[in-house]
Amino acid sequence: MKILIASFAVVFLITFLATPTMGAGWFWDGGNAIGFSAFAGLIYLTITSAKRVDVRAHLLLGYGVLFVAAAHVFWFLLGDAAAVEFVKVGAPDYMWLGIVSFLLLCVLMTIAVVPDRVRVHKNYAMFRYWHQVLAVAAIASATYHIVVSNFYLGRWYQGLLFVAVAGAAAFGRPYWITLKRLEIVPNSIFLLVSVIFCTLFVVVRNFPV
Amino acid sequence: MKTVTAILVVIVLLVVVFGSPFAGDAPIHDYHYGSLEPILPMSFAHVDHMQENCVVCHHNYADNTGGGLCMTCHVTDPAIWPLFEQQYHALCRDCHAEKAAQGVDGGPPRECMACHLGDDFP
Numbered sequence: 001m002k003i004l005i006a007s008f009a010v011v012f013l014i015t016f017l018a019t020p021t022m023g024a025g026w027f028w029d030g031g032n033a034i035g036f037s038a039f040a041g042l043i044y045l046t047i048t049s050a051k052r053v054d055v056r057a058h059l060l061l062g063y064g065v066l067f068v069a070a071a072h073v074f075w076f077l078l079g080d081a082a083a084v085e086f087v088k089v090g091a092p093d094y095m096w097l098g099i100v101s102f103l104l105l106c107v108l109m110t111i112a113v114v115p116d117r118v119r120v121h122k123n124y125a126m127f128r129y130w131h132q133v134l135a136v137a138a139i140a141s142a143t144y145h146i147v148v149s150n151f152y153l154g155r156w157y158q159g160l161l162f163v164a165v166a167g168a169a170a171f172g173r174p175y176w177i178t179l180k181r182l183e184i185v186p187n188s189i190f191l192l193v194s195v196i197f198c199t200l201f202v203v204v205r206n207f208p209v
Numbered sequence: 210m211k212t213v214t215a216i217l218v219v220i221v222l223l224v225v226v227f228g229s230p231f232a233g234d235a236p237i238h239d240y241h242y243g244s245l246e247p248i249l250p251m252s253f254a255h256v257d258h259m260q261e262n263c264v265v266c267h268h269n270y271a272d273n274t275g276g277g278l279c280m281t282c283h284v285t286d287p288a289i290w291p292l293f294e295q296q297y298h299a300l301c302r303d304c305h306a307e308k309a310a311q312g313v314d315g316g317p318p319r320e321c322m323a324c325h326l327g328d329d330f331p
Contacts, residue, residue, distance in 0.1 A: 019310040024319035070217055077224050081235035082249060082321035084225055090294075106214040113210050151306065151319060 004185050007044040008197050011036050014161050015152040016204070023205030024151065027079060032152065033198035035072035039142055040197075041065035041190060042105075043169040046135055048184050050176035057184035062109050064187035068194055069102055098145035101138050108134035136170045236325045242280035245290050250327025251297075257316070266300065 015036065023029050042065055049058055076083040086095040111120045112131055121127035143166040147159045228235045236249045258266075269275045275282045283293050301316075301324065308315020317323030 021312065022306075022309045022318075024309070024317070028319045066213075074220070077221065078229045078231045080321050081229055081232035082325040084228065085238070085249065085321070087221065087225060106210075106217070110210045110214055116211070154306075154310065 001183075001185055001189070003047055003182055004044050004190065004193060007047070008037070008040040008193055010165055011040040011043065011162075012197050012201060014158055014165070015201070017158050017161070018155040021205060021207070022152075023202075026202050026206050029202045029205050030198060031072060031075035031079070033201040034068060034075055034194070035146070036201070037194035037198055038065055038069035038072055039146065041068060041194070042135075042139060042142065043165070044190075045184075046139065046169045047172075047176050048182040050173050050182075051179065052181050054184055057186070059113070060187060061184055061190060062112075064190050066105055066109060068191075069105060073102060094145050094148035097141040097148075101141035101145055104134055104138040104141065108138065132173075139166050139170045142166075232322070234322075234326060236322070236327060241327070242278075242284050244280075244284035245287065248284060248293070249325045252324050252326060252328050253301075254328075265304075 012033075024032075041061070045058065045061055045065060077087070085091065087099060108131060110116055112127070117127055121130065143163060147153055147162050150159075153159050153162055238247050238249055240246075241248055241250050264271045266279070282289060283296070284290060289296075302318065305316040306318040309318040
């Protein structure tokens, strides 16, 4: 639970380091807060999987993270009639990387579940290797999508910190593995924490001053 | 999981092709302002921008490049047309965002539909 709160707190606090009250309206801020929640969930999944992972809990929370990431995508696609231009040819590269990140999540989850896992990977070690590679690629593309879109992370040090957090989660395995086994929270807790952080994010940025 | 992925992809494709059933009026992606390629319409009112220095947008007043309406060059000149979206987002959206960062109501900083429905929408 502490790691989950820490993941959310770090991700959301970085957005508040500069211009904490700058908002783009509840709709836009809400959709992006959902995206930040999905990213925090991805970070949490990565950190907690370093040592003797509870496979079923990891899988179920993976579905939860994918659900929140999908909510971020469909929030904008269904709510803003012009946002669909961002999934067409000619969209900015940071939007394409967001799509790539979402598709990587889908792929890495699809080929992680039996029977597809057995069809795709020769053995468990090979699966573990490629699962980590795809997870790192998903984190990297999501980080690019968030940092380069450059609204809530408008200052250089915010971008740098965000990249550092993503890098620590993706490549900090030698450290995370030294921690004791970390319990993975159920989806109900993950979704509750997401709702709380999203609400705070939207309220702070849209509270009339 | 494959079924879930397939459903998500199909929904995205349906929204791309037919548009969102929940978003209300949609911009018409077409050859606006004599553009070389289909673009989104844009809203702009001089009356909302009277507090800005003219040369912030009308660069030709200062550097003598181009003339007439913005779109005369920016969507019709093959040399500068590829920079159109990048330049206009940098000029309009980033200025709105800077105002928002200063705590000033300076127009929509991000919401696409706030600018892209177009002035001539029926």
